Amino acid sequence: MKKSKVLLLLALVFQLVSCDTSKKTEQPEVVQKKNIFTIEVNMVNKEKDVICLYYKDNTISFFNDDMAIYKNIEKSDxxxxxxxxxxxxxxxNDFRFDLSHENSNQSMKVNSLKFSFAGxxxxxxxxxxEKYLTPNEGVIFDALSRNYTFKKDTNGNYDPFLTTTGQFYPLLEKLVGIGAFQPAVN
Incomplete structure (x- = not known):
């Protein structure tokens, strides 16, 4: 009787060990990383508002609403x-950052912009x-506090935004390649 219990116990242990070993040899599920270009804007804004990122590629020569992403931002210190x-x-191949859509009393400090693609x-x-982004006439940049405030332009329109400078493009080219700047081939 003792001998059969020992054999049964050994068989059970062997079964558990072999099951555990088979799990270790299974191939892990491969998760495909998507090639998604991301921009992280780290900021402090004094009022609730909406910001927008316009982006474009070599198929168009100007920014439009088809290539725009709007984000709500909360008031935060x-x-x-x-x-x-x-x-x-x-x-x-280019960006435009609209820093405020709704609140002309907005005061904003952009701490950093991080651009990422394919690792x-x-x-x-x-x-x-100011080396890489230049404001339009609706943006006031205080070089001492490093804050942005906003106003209507000379035509009375409220559309404060930043556009990229010539020094920005070599940085972007390192991420996306020169092909993003060449004319699109149909």
Whole structure:
């Protein structure tokens, strides 16, 4: 009787060990990483508002609403990060950042902008903003506080935004390649 219990116990242990071993040899499920270009804006804004990222590629020469992403932002005295994701495999060649759509009393500090694609990235810190982004006449940049405030332009329109400078494009080209800047082939 003892011998059969020992054999049964050994068989059970063998079964458990062999099951555990088979689990270890199974191939893990492969998760495909998507090629999604992302922009992370780390900012502090004093009022609730809506910001927008316009993006374009070599198929168009101007920004339009078909290539725009709107994000609600909450009033906050602490930094928050807003993440914009472009469509999968989209290779941008330019950006426009609309910093306020609803609140002309907005005061905003952009701490950093991080651009990422296919495992590579570059970041623009607050102290470098004016090197890579230039404001339109609806944006007032205070170089001392490093804050943005907004106003209506000379025509009475409220459309404060930042556009990229010539120094921005070499950084972007390192992420997306020169092909993003060449004319589209039909």
């Amino acid at each position: 602490v930094p928050q990060t807003v993440i914009f994701e472009l469509p999968e495999d989209f290779l941008p 590579e990235s570059f970041e623009i810190n607050n102290t470098e903003l």
